[in-house]
Amino acid sequence: MDMNLTGRTAAITGGGGAIGRASAKMLAAEGVAVALLDVSEEAMAAAKAEIEADVPGAKVFTHACDVTDVASVTAAFDAAAVALGPVDILVNNAGFSRDKYMTKMVEEDWDIVHAVVLKGAFNCCRAVLPGMMERNWGRIVNMSSMAKDGNRGQTNYSAAKAGLVGMTNALAREAGGFNITCNAIAPALVATPRLKARPDFDKLEARSKTLTALPRLADEYDVARVVLFFSSCLADFITAQCIDVSGGR
């Protein structure tokens, strides 16, 4: 089925990581030129090589980008536009957690998680919105988390990921008149290569399985398929939504 994506350009922050890379690969397979923007040059280079190997003819551009820094975001998005054309699809995916109980959490743990998840998404949206508005088309996908509903040890991360859903809903209402949709995805624990390498992976997997209707963990492609869906014409009339990719929790 034609998803009506051929010739579009997507920017994926945290594009060197597991979910960003899988999302970029699925978009590239539909004819989207993809810009991977990440603080890790090494991760981006590996992602680019993997996508080019798996998707013959894929157009993949990489540029160092710290989403918390406006100058870095401006430089990266300008370079992506020169290399691939204006960004039609933005996937705000860069993020990480810094888990601690609140009594042990220090201000820096709070600030850094909010800076990357929330301010990072704000910075990147501002980089692409004027162009999307001018062209009367845009798709923004924000990577939240099931932690938005509150996880022990994640007050900083839960607050930031819940905030991202609020931002998604507000921006959807501001940008809808320009045919720009803005949606969020809330994955539960994803069995990425990094998670699988943890010594306590078996314990984490066993516990997660007891919580879900579908007794397995997600992998990064379970999430990437929803990125593709929100980016494609299948979701043309869907905005201000958050889809849980949780196996039914």
Ligand SMILES: NC(=O)c1ccc[n+]([C@@H]2O[C@H](COP(=O)([O-])OP(=O)(O)OC[C@H]3O[C@@H](n4cnc5c(N)ncnc54)[C@H](O)[C@@H]3O)[C@@H](O)[C@H]2O)c1
């Ligand atoms: N893996 C999970 O279980 C899970 C569950 C729910 C939500 N998420 C969310 O999905 C997203 C991707 O997760 P992942 O598992 O692929 O993680 P990952 O660590 O594999 O990838 C994240 C990428 O973000 C990059 N990054 C970090 N700080 C950055 C910054 N300031 N600017 C630009 N890039 C930066 C990292 O270099 C890394 O390549 C994150 O937002 C995460 O919070 C993950």
